[in-house]
Amino acid sequence: xxxxxxxxxxxxxxxxxxxxxxxxxxxxxxxxxxxxxxxxxxxxxxxxxxxxxxxxxxxxxxxxxxxxxxxxxxxxxxxxxxxxxxxxxxxxxxxxxxxxxxxxxxxxxxxxxxxxxxxxxxxxxxxxxxxxxxxxxxxxxxxxxxxxxxxxxxxxxxxxxxxxxxxxxxxxxxxxxxxxxxxxxxxxxxxxxxxxxxxxxxxxxxxxxxxxxxxxxxxxxxxxxxxxxxxxxxxxxxxxxxxxxxxxxxxxxxxxxxxxxxxxxxxxxxxxxxxxxx
Amino acid sequence: xxxxxxxxxxxxxxxxxxxxxxxxxxxxxxxxxxxxxxxxxxxxxxxxxxxxxxxxxxxxxxxxxxxxxxxxxxxxxxxxxxxxxxxxxxxxxxxxxxxxxxxxxxxxxxxxxxxxxxxxxxxxxxxxxxxxxxxxxxxxxxxxxxxxxxxxxxxxxxxxxxxxxxxxxxxxxxxxxxxxxxxxxxxxxxxxxxxxxxxxxxxxxxxxxxxxxxxxxxxxxxxxxxxxxxxxxxxxxxxxxxxxxxxxxxxxxxxxxxxxxxxxxxxxxxxxxxxxxxxxxxxxxxxxxxxxxxxxxxxxx
Numbered sequence: 161x162x163x164x165x166x167x168x169x170x171x172x173x174x175x176x177x178x179x180x181x182x183x184x185x186x187x188x189x190x191x192x193x194x195x196x197x198x199x200x201x202x203x204x205x206x207x208x209x210x211x212x213x214x215x216x217x218x219x220x221x222x223x224x225x226x227x228x229x230x231x232x233x234x235x236x237x238x239x240x241x242x243x244x245x246x247x248x249x250x251x252x253x254x255x256x257x258x259x260x261x262x263x264x265x266x267x268x269x270x271x272x273x274x275x276x277x278x279x280x281x282x283x284x285x286x287x288x289x290x291x292x293x294x295x296x297x298x299x300x301x302x303x304x305x306x307x308x309x310x311x312x313x314x315x316x317x318x319x320x321x322x323x324x325x326x327x328x329x330x331x332x333x334x335x336x337x338x339x340x341x342x343x344x345x346x347x348x349x350x351x352x353x354x355x356x357x358x359x360x361x362x363x364x365x366x367x368x369x370x371x372x373x374x375x376x377x378x379x380x381x382x383x384x385x386x387x388x389x390x391x392x393x394x395x396x397x398x399x400x401x402x403x404x405x406x407x408x409x410x411x412x413x414x415x416x417x418x419x420x421x422x423x424x425x426x427x428x429x430x431x432x433x434x435x436x437x438x
Numbered sequence: 439x440x441x442x443x444x445x446x447x448x449x450x451x452x453x454x455x456x457x458x459x460x461x462x463x464x465x466x467x468x469x470x471x472x473x474x475x476x477x478x479x480x481x482x483x484x485x486x487x488x489x490x491x492x493x494x495x496x497x498x499x500x501x502x503x504x505x506x507x508x509x510x511x512x513x514x515x516x517x518x519x520x521x522x523x524x525x526x527x528x529x530x531x532x533x534x535x536x537x538x539x540x541x542x543x544x545x546x547x548x549x550x551x552x553x554x555x556x557x558x559x560x561x562x563x564x565x566x567x568x569x570x571x572x573x574x575x576x577x578x579x580x581x582x583x584x585x586x587x588x589x590x591x592x593x594x595x596x597x598x599x600x601x602x603x604x605x606x607x608x609x610x611x612x613x614x615x616x617x618x619x620x621x622x623x624x625x626x627x628x629x630x631x632x633x634x635x636x637x638x639x640x641x642x643x644x645x646x647x648x649x650x651x652x653x654x655x656x657x658x659x660x661x662x663x664x665x666x667x668x669x670x671x672x673x674x675x676x677x678x679x680x681x682x683x684x685x686x687x688x689x690x691x692x693x694x695x696x697x698x699x700x701x702x703x704x705x706x707x708x709x710x711x712x713x714x715x716x717x718x719x720x721x722x723x724x725x726x727x728x729x730x731x732x733x734x735x736x737x738x739x
Contacts, residue, residue: 168476170449170608175633198609199447199640201633239497239536260517260535299640300647302580302612327449327608330475330572330579334530351694352454352478359476362574367530380691404661404686411631411662 162321163434164195164340164369168356170327172346173376173400178324179205180416184427186289189319194294195336196326197280197307204413208285208292216282216295216310218259218303219274223250227271234263234272255302280307284314291319304332312336329359334367342434343371344397349381354388361392370437374430377402397433398426439594440727441587441602441621442719443472445645447637449608451627452657455690455700457605458482459712460719461564462699467601469562470590471569472583472617474555479605482699485560485567493570493585495554495578496534499527505546512538512547530575554578557586559593566593580612587617601724610644618644622727623651625681625719629658630665635672642676653679653723655715658686679722682715684708 165178179202182192194202221234221243232245242256243263254277264272279301285292293314295307304326312335315321325336325343337343345360347353357373364371373389378399389396400406400416409419417423444457458479461469471479499520501512506525513521516538520531527538539549554577557570568590572579590602606617606624618624624645628638638654645652654673659666666683673680685708693703701712 169478170451170476172450198611198614199449199633199637201448201636204632204636237536237540239534258533258535260533260537261515262535262537262540265515265537265541297611299610299643300615302615304609304611328475328579329574330613331577332609332611333475334575338530350691351481351697355478355481356476359574366575380688382695407686408662410633411629411665413632 162315162323162340164323164325164337164343165346166325166333166337166343166360167327167346168329168360169347169353172348172353173374174327174346175201175205175324176376176410176416177344177346177374178202178322180423181427181430182206182290182322183288183415184417184424185320185431190289191291191293191314191316191319191321192287193311193314193321193323195308195311195323197295197297197304197311198326198332200294200296202324203294205415206287206290206292208287210283210285212284214282215278216280216307217276218257218279218306219261220254220257220259220277221252221263221272222275223252224271224273225249227269229269231268233266233268237262237266258303259306279303280310282307282310305335308332308335329363334363337364337369338367340369341438343369344374345371346374346376347385348377349375349383349385351384353381354384357385358388361394372397372434372437374398374400376400395437398430439591439600439602440724441604442723443604443606443618443621443624444627445606445614445618445624445641446608446627446634447610447641448634451629451634452684452690453627454478454482454605455694456625456627456655456657457603458699459701460716461603462701463713463716464564464601464603466599467565467603468590468594468599469564469567470586470602470604471567472586472604472613473607474570474582474586474613475572475579475607477569477571480569481694482697483562483564483567484697485558485562485569487558487560489559491557492553493555493557493582494551495581496552497536497549498529498532498534498552499536499538500548500550501525501527502546502548505544507544509543511541511543515541533577555582557582557589559589566597566599568593580616583607583613583616610640614644618650619648621650623653623723625723626652626654627657628654628669630656630662630669632665635665635669642678653681655682655684656680657684659683661686681718681722682711684711684715
């Protein structure tokens, strides 16, 4: 089973929910996959022993100037302007390349080969029995999706996979949540939290993944999120109150269930509730 | 005209609250929301949309059933697994590369411009605002960010505004790169948590990669003083100005629930902090940029 923790709005507590859920269930076969590759933070709380770090690569075109006749066909077919004819040379912009392979197929001279280009890192490790995988996008690289996919390749269908998703509602989020069995949307009861929850729910409906809500800092704001969930028939599976000591523990990288051991049972119950919904 | 972009790496550190507060004090600025896939600035600024535009960011393939012979070439060539076994294009997986279109022996695949979202020119109680909304589960947020910034620049030139105040997206990927490339300065909002500090370091590196000057504001600075001390030390080491420190205060949430910026909402200490922040940003960031750009002009001559 694969449960993804997502949110719409950033900073609502995705990583808190994902890491605590994983640790509370660590007696089972659990894998943790950090797909927030632009701003990965789960390692701070899980403190994994990393056994392997490998590059994530995409294939980008390389032009053989000897064979190239400057016909410009490659530039014509590239929808991303990642390859272009500039005077007497064809130039490649790996940052813009989506690695579709179109230019190398289109080149009538077979002058284009595809070579690996590093876009990020994939870390593999262990944390108290949890198999840990985390992606990290290289600074200056634009596209997170190849790194997300490199992490997701480690999903094992007969294990429980817990995925920490990036914030937002665009391609990195869609790529992360696709094919999940269930998505937990973490939000807070504020106008910002509500607005982004509405968008996130619309994404989940579009990709056809069932979802439920965790309401964090449940007592700081207004009724907006509760009313919205009621209207849309979305279950609020867990409410975590606002407490300054919880915020301080989070700040220093402590797990909620280390500070408040009662939460171990609460997170196990959360998992049972999700199983009950499926 | 100068352009200041507020970013953070980690989401939820207070970018939008800081940007909205500055917008309420700026006298001649255009406000821009570049967080196009989870925009929130409108909640505080209540923009009245004056003009609405469709955004076409890319194309999408469609297989014409009666021309398709199910030969399988498109499925073999597509690297995004976007063609289903019964030869339909999965619109969510399709990246609009066109490989299937060019290589179909039957010319059975159409390739049409696809609407990814909308963008708007609006009026707020503090002046003009340019913002956008990416369609649900759509791609090309970076392109939409670039378009919004370009349009805001045109608007600012037309009305002789001297500042663009830009609310950026979280992360370090394409929408962030699109939001900061070519900007005059970035302001990073950080909070004293290990997560936010980790992400701040990555976003500092990103800004430096594009040679953009960085300054820092510490939100909720009194939540965890040891970490705030570490942030200050890091900034000193990296020669980055800390232009403001905001205490941990739920008035920011209350202001949000009232649809107001913090400067409008309260007369208390929190307001003073934001007024000081804005004064420092003007003195230490924006005014210094004038000196820098005139130096640059001299060099060019």
